[in-house]
Amino acid sequence: MPRKLATAITFISVVIGWVFFRANSFSIATDILAGMAGQHGVGIPEALANHMGGAKSTLSSIGIQFYAGGGTQFISTRAWVSIAASIAFGLPNTQQWHARWRPALDPVRHPVSSGRGWSLHPIWAIGLGVASTLCILALSRPTEFLYFQF
Amino acid sequence: MGISHKRRFALLWLGTLFSLLVCTAILTRLIDPYGLYESPRWHGINAVKPRPDRSLGDIKLANALRMRPDALILGNSRADIGFDPKILIRHGIAQRPYNLAIPGSGLETNVRDLETILHYGIRPSIVVVGLEFFDYLQTQVQASKSSPVPPANDWEERHFRLEFQSLFTLSALGDSLATLRAQHARNPATIREDGFNPLLDYITLARNEGYFALFRQRGWENDRRLKSAKEPTNWSKTPDFQALERLLDLAKEFDIRLEFSIYPYHVQILGLLQRNELLSPFSQWKQTLSRRISEAAAGGIRSRLWDFSQINHQTTEKIPARGDRQAETRWYWEAGHFKAALGNLMLEQMFEATNLPPSETIGQLIAPPLTRIVDMDKALSAILRDRPDIAEDLEQISRSSTNP
Numbered sequence: 013m014p015r016k017l018a019t020a021i022t023f024i025s026v027v028i029g030w031v032f033f034r035a036n037s038f039s040i041a042t043d044i045l046a047g048m049a050g051q052h053g054v055g056i057p058e059a060l061a062n063h064m065g066g067a068k069s070t071l072s073s074i075g076i077q078f079y080a081g082g083g084t085q086f087i088s089t090r091a092w093v094s095i096a097a098s099i100a101f102g103l104p105n106t107q108q109w110h111a112r113w114r115p116a117l118d119p120v121r122h123p124v125s126s127g128r129g130w131s132l133h134p135i136w137a138i139g140l141g142v143a144s145t146l147c148i149l150a151l152s153r154p155t156e157f158l159y160f161q162f
Numbered sequence: 163m164g165i166s167h168k169r170r171f172a173l174l175w176l177g178t179l180f181s182l183l184v185c186t187a188i189l190t191r192l193i194d195p196y197g198l199y200e201s202p203r204w205h206g207i208n209a210v211k212p213r214p215d216r217s218l219g220d221i222k223l224a225n226a227l228r229m230r231p232d233a234l235i236l237g238n239s240r241a242d243i244g245f246d247p248k249i250l251i252r253h254g255i256a257q258r259p260y261n262l263a264i265p266g267s268g269l270e271t272n273v274r275d276l277e278t279i280l281h282y283g284i285r286p287s288i289v290v291v292g293l294e295f296f297d298y299l300q301t302q303v304q305a306s307k308s309s310p311v312p313p314a315n316d317w318e319e320r321h322f323r324l325e326f327q328s329l330f331t332l333s334a335l336g337d338s339l340a341t342l343r344a345q346h347a348r349n350p351a352t353i354r355e356d357g358f359n360p361l362l363d364y365i366t367l368a369r370n371e372g373y374f375a376l377f378r379q380r381g382w383e384n385d386r387r388l389k390s391a392k393e394p395t396n397w398s399k400t401p402d403f404q405a406l407e408r409l410l411d412l413a414k415e416f417d418i419r420l421e422f423s424i425y426p427y428h429v430q431i432l433g434l435l436q437r438n439e440l441l442s443p444f445s446q447w448k449q450t451l452s453r454r455i456s457e458a459a460a461g462g463i464r465s466r467l468w469d470f471s472q473i474n475h476q477t478t479e480k481i482p483a484r485g486d487r488q489a490e491t492r493w494y495w496e497a498g499h500f501k502a503a504l505g506n507l508m509l510e511q512m513f514e515a516t517n518l519p520p521s522e523t524i525g526q527l528i529a530p531p532l533t534r535i536v537d538m539d540k541a542l543s544a545i546l547r548d549r550p551d552i553a554e555d556l557e558q559i560s561r562s563s564t565n566p
Binding site: 078141152 | 332
């Protein structure tokens, strides 16, 4: 199977799994999945559509609806997801960053070249300090996805 | 690679970690985005406090405990943005009123907060309570949201957690940065020192999207909620009614004057109640409340019940047309949330501070004495015949609320 297709199937399967972890009941989960598949229609914030000029009427003609409020959240959510996705899909993973230090028994495929990989250089220490700080500051956030809700 | 490199790496890593944690704590403590520490309010830096997305109930309670109010406003988001405590000061009714209404909360939470206030020796002499009909109905939303209200005696633990979270969390850091931004924003989402939410951010929202969009969006949400709502078999057995009983007990024990207020639903909501066959249960609910509060008053508890969900000039305010982003409403943000302009009139009437002649007053005292509640069905049908704009709005909402 092509690597990109395998990645896409795995990712979509995980996203579908998240819905069942987060929903309060099985029926709510299936309802959310139906919504994600477009069964409840497709909508975007009215405020965003108002900035689209002529495209708004085109979107409306193909059945896209416009709703009040939520414009900032709509954009910020997609911005964060895009940033996270570009990191997850575009950058090397932790095994590849640490390949020089043999983090696993199996050989690491596509390792980061030794000059750019993880090292004891001060810049990595500071970066790790910043990342550790963010992790500690985020500890109090709710972790909805740890348990089934029903 | 020598040991000194590893040690230097570890020291630099841990040093960065602890330095950043300390810097975060100093920044959040100085900016004090939630007003928890009485940090100085510097104009242009932290004088305006942003409205937090999380822990709003605990933040408002902590600030109320610090302020030691002599009058309280309780309720949900309608009271949070509709009842401005300043009006009580203006009319000499209270000196330190606080709006402790919590968006999304029911009367159980409100009573729990009042118990905490009383537990710490604070004795508000007046409590204004907004009563929400929706909360007494049995709905799917209510069933899925039901979570136990924390006991009133756990405040020490909750307060400790709140203080920790206000110093060492990403949320607090983000809210501190939001505080800096809010000083220069045109209509920031803020919370005032007396707990009131002026909802300035809705001014921008209404300007960008128009009031029609706000009314329509909420209309859909309300219709969907009411479609799944059922009348309880016994109003007196509902959790909110039990909370009301507890509130009456507290009023008796601590000699508190209670002013209950049934929210002034816009005629759009009244129409949705009618279409979902909930207008008659609405009257029965009012009747049950009128009876119980009249009994309480007869028993020496200083309590009154005001019905502001009437059909009048304010509740029939015209909804601006679709696409009109210039028109401004005077009384409502949308059908369920009234503006402080209307809230002020309500508070003035409750405390006999109104200058309006009796023919122009907006609410009716329905307890005490026990008042026979007249079903609104005929009056509402009459107004819908006179106002085709509202009738058409309701028709469109009902037609499309399942698939907006």
